[in-house]
Each structure stands twice: as structure tokens, then as C-alpha cells.
Amino acid sequence: MMKISLDPRTKIFMIFAVSFIVMVNAVTPLEWGIRIIITLIPIILMITEGKFASAFRFSVLYAAALLLLKFFISSESTGFISAILVGYCGIVAQFMPAMITAWYVIRTTKIGEFMSAMQKMHVPDGISVSLAVVMRFFPTIKEEYGSVCDAMKMRGITFGGGKVTKMIEYRMIPLLFSCVSIGEELSSAAVTRGLGAPVKRTSAYELRMKSSDLIMISIFMICVILFISAKYFG
């Protein structure tokens, strides 16, 4: 399988373009078309990176939401089940493109690449380091949360006795404990690698804009321009 590796800067541009389009609701078929295109591109990119399972999962979810929205739900529907369905479809159809793109970017960008791209764009160290940690940390939180739940299951605690405060406390506190200690390890690892040293750091990754980057950027540019013109100029 041909592997298309994009420059992190292209990926950041993709995120911005997608979240811009996602923010405005689509009404006409052309606008929906653009939305579907910008959703498909990250999915195809995922497939080229060999992440078949998640590409499949995302496309099934998105397609289900779109179909439900198109055929089963109108503005007249009321009631509890339809409220949940509307909620599900609304959240998926509206924000899924942004989620898919963000997921793709987080999963396929190495932290080193990301930092070196940020450095090239002259983003202050504070923002880029913290952002890199945030990016890196979501999967960790998910993992830790899974272990917390496992531990609770093992001791026979399922819902914290039905009390909301206990439910939150039982999950939050162990999660915080492990996150804090992971943070400590992370920062000592980072300092060992020279993060925070008062010199300009070099990077192992040579970043260059390739032709695939330019093609991606122009596709998204065209999508954004088409979307804006369709939305505001008729």
C-alpha cells in the first residue's frame, strides 16, 4: 500500500479547514457534498496508513448518522427516543468530520514532527509543549480510565452505590492519581531529552513540503472557498 505521509503543517491546516466547515450548518446538497468529501479524505488517508479498523468504524458511524438524519428524522419528531436519536445523529453528523480529522492527525503525527513543525511556525514554547502533551495525553487518559474501571469491577463496585457524587469520586480520584504520576515521569523524560534547555533545539525530522502536501492544501482550500461562496453568496 502506498503510504502518504503529510507534513504536520498540512495536517494543522486540514484541522482548521475542517473545523471551519463543521461550524456552519450545511443545508443544500452541494454543502453536504463538501462535508462528505472532507470527511472521506481523512478516512482514505487513514486507510493508506494501514488503520483499517478505525477507518471502517468511523465510516460506518458517519454513514449511519447521515442515513438516519436523511430518512427518519424531521423537525416534527418529538419524544424521548427521537430526542436521543436526534442527539446522536446531530453530534455525529455535525462534529464527526472534525473528530475524524483530529483523530487522524493525533494518531499519525509523531511528537517530534509536531514539535519541529511548531518551531518552524514560531509558536511560543509554552503553547507548543503544552499542546503536544494534551495531544499525547488523550489516549493515556482513556487507557488509565479503563484500568480504573477494571479495578472497580474486580472489587465488585459498579455504580458507586447509585450515588452520583460517589460515581464521580470513585472514577475521578484514581484517574487523577495516575495522571499526576505519569506527568511527573513525562517531565523528567522530557528534561532528559533537553526540553527547556536555553538553546535552539534541532530536530531529527527534516520537514519539507512535498507535492502531496500541496495537493492536500489546495483540495481543502477549494472546499473552504466553495463552501463559503455557496453559503453566503448564493
Added chain:
Amino acid sequence: MNDNKLKAKDFITVGIFTALLFVVEFACGILGFIHPYIVASYVVMIPLVGSIPMMLFYTKIEKFGMITIMSVLLAIIMFVTGMGWLGAPLIIAAGVIADLIAKKGDYKSFKLISISHGIFCLWVCANYFPVIVTAESYRKSLIDGGYSAEYCENLFRAINSKTIAALLVLCFIFGVIGAYVGKSIVKKHFEKAGIV
């Protein structure tokens, strides 16, 4: 070297707690799709639940800038997840003011920390901005986008230019209350364990 400068360790702490806070926000946010009144009650839920990581975060702050960076990150995340940029100035402004207030007490005085947390929580209200500023077109776009008319009715009854003042005040109050709740939880669990 200047001692007041933020170091790599501080940046990493900011990143971790921002991620935690966002997870709390996201978990509460999903509930909002059940009923629009829950959307309005974010101002109660998020400050209360989010106060636990935030209070732990406050114990780790020693220098100016950490809360500011956190608010910038939140603004970026809100934009990326499709909330729009209308709220971004409010989020960052709340972060800077909260930072200044907490700095006054040298990040030690609990009274000032609780006020600072109240102001920081105003970032929750920033998510309502698109609803208020562009009320008419937003309503239309929601209905076109597949939301039921009933949902929209309720959403706009709960959040409009009249109730936003009340929501802001509520947000602040529950931020302050949350500070006390979070403080007691941090004391109960973390101080005994010797982490703080």
C-alpha cells in the same frame, strides 16, 4: 536564570490538566444532547466536577502564566472541536484575569484562589456565545441541520440574551462553590497521600 520563568515541567503540568478538564467538559457535553435544559446546566455541572482537577492544578501553580496558557489551549481545543471562535476572546480574557487574581495571593491564599476559579469557569459560558450572538441564523441552521423544533424551542428559552447574565453569575457562584468542594476532596485524598 530568571526564577519567574516557566519551565518545561510547568508546561507539561498545564497540558495534563487541560486534557483532564477537557475530558470532564466532553463527558458533560454529551449529556446536553438529551435535553436543552442540560445545556444550560453546564454552568453548574462543569465547574463542580471540573473543580477537582482544577484545585489539584492550583496547588501546583507557583508562577504567573500557567492559567493563561491553559485558557489559550482551551480556546484552541474549542475551536478544533467545532465550537467556533466567537468565544475564544472570552475564554482567554477569563484565563488572564483569573491568573492575575490568583497571583495577587501568591497562588497560596485560598480566598483569592476560589474567586479566581470562579472567574476561570466563565469559559463554560463562552460556549453559549454562538447561540446568543447569532440567535436567528443559529436557530434556522439547527432546524435545517436536523434538530427537532421542540429541542430548539427549549434551547432558546433556556439560553438567550436575557438569561446569559444569570448564567454568567451562576457560573461564577458555582465556580466558587466548586473551589470549596474541590479543595475538600483534594485534602481528603491527595494531602493524606502526600502528593500535594
